[in-house]
Amino acid sequence: MLLQTDKLTKKYTGSHGLTAVSEACISLDSGETVGLFGESGSGKSTLGQMIAGLLKPTSGSIYLDGKEIRMPYRGSCRRQIQILFQHPETSFNPALTLIKNMTEPYSIYSLPCSYESLLNDLSNYGLYEEHLYRTPSQLSGGELQRAALARILTIEPKVIVLDEPTSMLDVITQAQIMNLLKEYQDKHGTAYILISHNRVLCERTCDRIYNVEKGIFTEEKSLSV
Ligand SMILES: Nc1ncnc2c1ncn2[C@@H]1O[C@H](COP(=O)(O)OP(=O)(O)OP(=O)(O)O)[C@@H](O)[C@H]1O
Ligand SMILES: [Mg+2]
Known part of the structure; x- marks a missing residue:
């Protein structure tokens, strides 16, 4: 098993002391x-x-490749689990141009990068040189989400x-993003946790589904696909 949570719990402190996640046990395999x-x-x-x-759990554990991981994630563990947010602008520094935002992970993780390879890579996501010198607010939501995905x-x-x-995103951009994700997964065996309240998207995309109700995560026995 690639990733597992064991009784993972989050209680938000505050007036009501809400338990947002209650002893969640979920698992995820490669691919x-x-x-x-x-x-x-x-x-x-x-x-x-x-x-x-x-976000720091209140209790419970997370295992990656059978080894318990704890916040703050460091080294390869930090690199191995990434998140793509609903609001693409969340992923970017609003003051920096796209090129500065895009090259950031290359320096953080010491990855080799050239201008040509970045341009070539971005063209697979429908992004070109003209986009590189704009700030996030000067790009559309779809362009930004594709850039966020490319960066991850x-x-x-x-x-x-x-x-x-x-x-x-609109349905066309939605399909583009899901197709890019599928192609990448087929090639690299990456595992995805898809959070959604779109039932059709979940059934079309997921191998397994956990139903979530008031912090309780229950695996569905069979998908009605
Ligand atoms: N920082 C926080 N402090 C206190 N309560 C929070 C905090 N973040 C989330 N909550 C509460 O925890 C519960 C779960 O929130 P969460 O964002 O995980 O829900 P969700 O399933 O992702 O919802 P949505 O589909 O609307 O995104 C909600 O009741 C929410 O109000
Ligand atoms: Mg949410």
Whole structure:
């Protein structure tokens, strides 16, 4: 098993002490797409952010390749789990041009990068030189989400948490993003956790689905595909 959570729990402190995720046990294999499907506020993003190392669990464990991982993620673990957000602008520094935003992971992870290879790579995502010198606010939502995806995929993670990655986009861009993800997964065996309240998208995309209700994660026995 590539990734597993064991009784992962998040209680938000505050007036009501809400348990957003309650003892979630989910698993994910290489090359697999697992869906987290549930109503707004059921705890999907909270679980996704704990897995991505952005939110500290209250209790429980996360295992990657059988080894327990804890916040703050460091070294290869930090690289191996990435997250794509619903709002693409969340992924970028608004003050930097796209080229500066795109080259950031190359320096963080010491990856080789040339201007030509970056341009060539971006063209696979429908992005060209003209886009590189604009800031995020000067790009469309679809362009930004494709750039966010391109940036994540250069890092070659083992797991990507996709938190409603296409819900802000029109159907054509939505299909482009899902196709790019599928092609990449077929080639690299990357595993995806797809967070969505779109049932059709979940059934079309996922190998398995966890139903999420008030912080409780239950695997569906069979998909009605
Ligand atoms: N930082 C926070 N502090 C307190 N409560 C929070 C915080 N973040 C989320 N919550 C609460 O935790 C619960 C789960 O939120 P979460 O964002 O995980 O839901 P979700 O399933 O992703 O919903 P959506 O589909 O609307 O994105 C909600 O009741 C939410 O209000
Ligand atoms: Mg959410």
